[in-house]
Amino acid sequence: MNILLIEDETRVADFIRRGLKAEGWVVEHATDGETGLEIMQDRDFDIVILDLMLPGITGQRVCQKMRARSNTTPVLMLTALDSADERVAGLRLGADDYLPKPFDFDELIARLHALHRRNTSYADDADDGKLRHEGLIYDYSAMVLTVDDVVVDLSAKERELISLLMTSERKALSRERILNSVWGTHEDPMTNVVDVYIGRLRKKLGPYSGLIKTVRGAGYRFG
Amino acid sequence: MNILLIEDETRVADFIRRGLKAEGWVVEHATDGETGLEIMQDRDFDIVILDLMLPGITGQRVCQKMRARSNTTPVLMLTALDSADERVAGLRLGADDYLPKPFDFDELIARLHALHRRNTSYADDADDGKLRHEGLIYDYSAMVLTVDDVVVDLSAKERELISLLMTSERKALSRERILNSVWGTHEDPMTNVVDVYIGRLRKKLGPYSGLIKTVRGAGYRFG
DNA sequence: ATCTTCGATCAAAAGAATGTTCATGATCCT
DNA sequence: AGGATCATGAACATTCTTTTGATCGAAGAT
Incomplete structure (x- = not known):
């Protein structure tokens, strides 16, 4: 189970990374959108965790580009604002779920599992690891x-x-x-x-x- | 695609060089800033990878001189420290991106591609590689x-x-x-x-x- | 504590594919 | 036609990959 984390704030990124590692996920980290997109061209991930506020191109744009490339990896968007508008906009751009910062770690984990399950049950019915x-x-x-x-x-x-x-x-x-x-x-x-x-x-x-x-x-x- | 690598540690340089060669880049290597600057007077590169800690003149100085000569080749700076200050300073001196050592090879490649694409102003949303x-x-x-x-x-x-x-x-x-x-x-x-x-x-x-x-x-x- | 075993690494050499050059023949253009 | 430019095949050189066997070292067994 591989996750690509696109997040520029080192503290937040480290926090998430450590937590996910403890859950047994393998985390690759990119500090900006461009880098994230590039890495996705070379590797496949199970989920992408995407911060909205990024240096260079925004998270929305990253998501848009992914979909334009027919990359269907589930995207979980992180944003500082809990605005319904942003959420709607994000989902329209192809995000699969959305989590306002600051968030509860348990909730992050739960959503990741949900995303993962949803995604894998569509395809050939089980990622059993x-x-x-x-x-x-x-x-x-x-x-x-x-x-x-x-x-x-x-x-x-x-x-x-x-x-x-x-x-x-x-x-x-x-x-x-x-x-x-x-x-x-x-x-x-x-x-x-x-x-x-x-x-x-x-x-x-x-x-x-x-x-x-x-x-x-x-x-x-x-x- | 030509890269100039300015890095004094041979083992690190060799590692990068081989890796980039395998990715299809043509790499020229200079072990210090002066040599690097000289080479750049004769030739154009697509990207310069610049170590900050160099014998003789520092990487920052090299970058500064390049820009003073109106050389606009994208510069990717490598530094041992993950300090926000250094990053900012580097970017102010004209670097285009920055990568803390030690780095993941995946990330290096990703950033190079990003820099290169940014420079050639290639904006293809449907680019699936x-x-x-x-x-x-x-x-x-x-x-x-x-x-x-x-x-x-x-x-x-x-x-x-x-x-x-x-x-x-x-x-x-x-x-x-x-x-x-x-x-x-x-x-x-x-x-x-x-x-x-x-x-x-x-x-x-x-x-x-x-x-x-x-x-x-x-x-x-x-x- | 020592032995044993297995994995990890290294080095050398054989083998295969690729890279380069050269010579020759073909083609184009005026 | 004739010079220039390009295409191609084959020989040769070089580089890359695979294979093998030996060595080193750590973990577990006795």
């Missing part, structure tokens, strides 16, 4: 990978890697992004760990090893 | 070219080339511009790589090969 692709199922909460209903043992890094790949379906990921995201690296380690782990994963995926494609000169892509 | 023309679709986040719904494999240079061509629809591009943008060449190299790659690309475009037109004496044009 699993990533699926053909005969591949990665169960987040159980941390188990199943290949054609056969459980495959993965190490910690392998799990993070497959999870990153599967949540970035059809997006090319550079080794650096992978290193940054899975290993937390910020400098060049002059190593080929990523390649080695991709190799191991492919072996474990058996018949589906081909799902991890090599994009020569760029990195790897799942699906 | 794909370039389309007739039966040709280039998805640059997946790095995949589709010809009449059939995926065609492209090499890194071919990808950069088709992406450049498709974003410059109906504009003639000289070999020099193509060389500069895709290969990062700035002097006259007496080579015919561009011709060779245009040829390869045409072959892969199959029925759409005619979309890449030769403009005799000038270069090539897409669409």
Whole structure:
């Protein structure tokens, strides 16, 4: 369960981020609308939490642009004012829910769950915390990978890697992004760990090893 | 797409450089401000990534000098401190954006794209990250070219080339511009790589090969 | 406390795909 | 026709990827 939080005030953002992490959500944070939109082009999220007051383009505009791009990710809008007008305007621009600041953390959580449920029940009836692709199922909460209903043992890094790949379906990921995201690296380690782990994963995926494609000169892509 | 990276820590610089290269940027690297300024006198870049802590003159000073020379290239500042003061100071000196270290690679990429787009004043609301023309679709986040719904494999240079061509629809591009943008060449190299790659690309475009037109004496044009 | 085991990392080498150049042949334009 | 410009195939050079085996280190077992 991935959330993109677009919020410029660091204090608020940290507060939300910490809380959501504790709930088991994975939170990516962008401090302005442009950045948020860009990140959404590379990754898919389950929900976007969007502040209305942002530097640069406004939250409304971000939402509008998302919809114009046929991005249907549920959007929860945060605003300082509890004005019915704003709410209506927001919803018309494609927001799915709306929460006035300051808000109760419990209420935030509740709304997120509601949004998530609503969204996933429409599509293929359940996000049970699993990533699926053909005969591949990665169960987040159980941390188990199943290949054609056969459980495959993965190490910690392998799990993070497959999870990153599967949540970035059809997006090319550079080794650096992978290193940054899975290993937390910020400098060049002059190593080929990523390649080695991709190799191991492919072996474990058996018949589906081909799902991890090599994009020569760029990195790897799942699906 | 050319970037000038001014950063003294080699490991960090290498990491950024590789990552950006994988994303399709051509990166020039300077380890100090003076060198950076010199390089900028000879060449134009799409974006400058500027570390604040540099040996010799500081990043702020570099930025200031650039602006004093009426160089309007967008500047993305990197700094170790997440201080609002520094941010404000940086922006006042002419920086266009700011990123605290250590940063997420995703966010770096996102900001670069945002800066670049802002600069080229590209306001396409329906931009879903794909370039389309007739039966040709280039998805640059997946790095995949589709010809009449059939995926065609492209090499890194071919990808950069088709992406450049498709974003410059109906504009003639000289070999020099193509060389500069895709290969990062700035002097006259007496080579015919561009011709060779245009040829390869045409072959892969199959029925759409005619979309890449030769403009005799000038270069090539897409669409 | 030591051993054992497994995961994580590294380094080297083989293998594959890509990048570049050159030479030749085709095409265009006057 | 003839010079200039462009297209193309093939050889060669380079870079990137994969694979393998060895090493290091942490966690758990004895």
